[in-house]
Amino acid sequence: MEIQDIIESVGAMDGVLVLTPRPGDGSPEIAWGDTFFYYAPDGVVPKAQPFATIVTKDYPGDDTSRLDRPDAFRLNIAAGAEEFGRWTRSGPTDPGTADVIGPHPVYGSLHWLAVVNPGPETATAVDELLREAHRLARERFQRHANRGRADARDGQTG
Structure with a gap:
């Protein structure tokens, strides 16, 4: 899987906002070239965390994936407790x-689950995990939106 393939696949999901920070867009330099996926059907960056990210470099305090290697990147997925447990029950793995x-x-x-340079061994699972993360993000968005509507109704006088 290539970065662009992941961006196109996730970006085609319902309500997804894809952000790839670049120089001059006001984002911090450390984020330039990485990609963030949000469930945001209104196109506005939500206050919530993204449901998946692609990072192309080591971050301070996050270098065990060894992304300083040529062409290395890591796909990170907010998979939820159930999928996380399923994928981590066999014990620790080398994050690189x-x-x-x-x-x-x-x-x-x-x-959160992670995979460095997803390829043929993880392609099907990555697709399923991204769809699950998207579903969970959509449900959180809808709960928040419904709570906001209920709060607005409760505040009305009449």
Whole structure:
């Protein structure tokens, strides 16, 4: 899988906003070239975290995936507790191993999964995990939107 393939696939999902920070767009330099996927059917960046990201470099405190290698990138997926448990029950994995799904080296405790350079061994699972992360993000968005509508109704006088 190539980065652009992932961006096109996830970007085609319902309500997805894809952000790829670049120089001059006001984003922090460390994020330039990475990609963030949000469920945002209104096209507005939500206050919520993205449901998936692609990172192309090591971040401070997050270098165990060894993304300083040529053409290395890591796909991170907010998979939810159930999928996280399913993919991590076999024990720890080396976060720098390509084409192996494991806990995110920093955000694993928040049920994020990660895979460096996803390929043929993980392609089907990655697609399923991205769809599940999208579904969970959509449900969170809808719960928040419904809560906002209920709060607005409760505040009306009449």
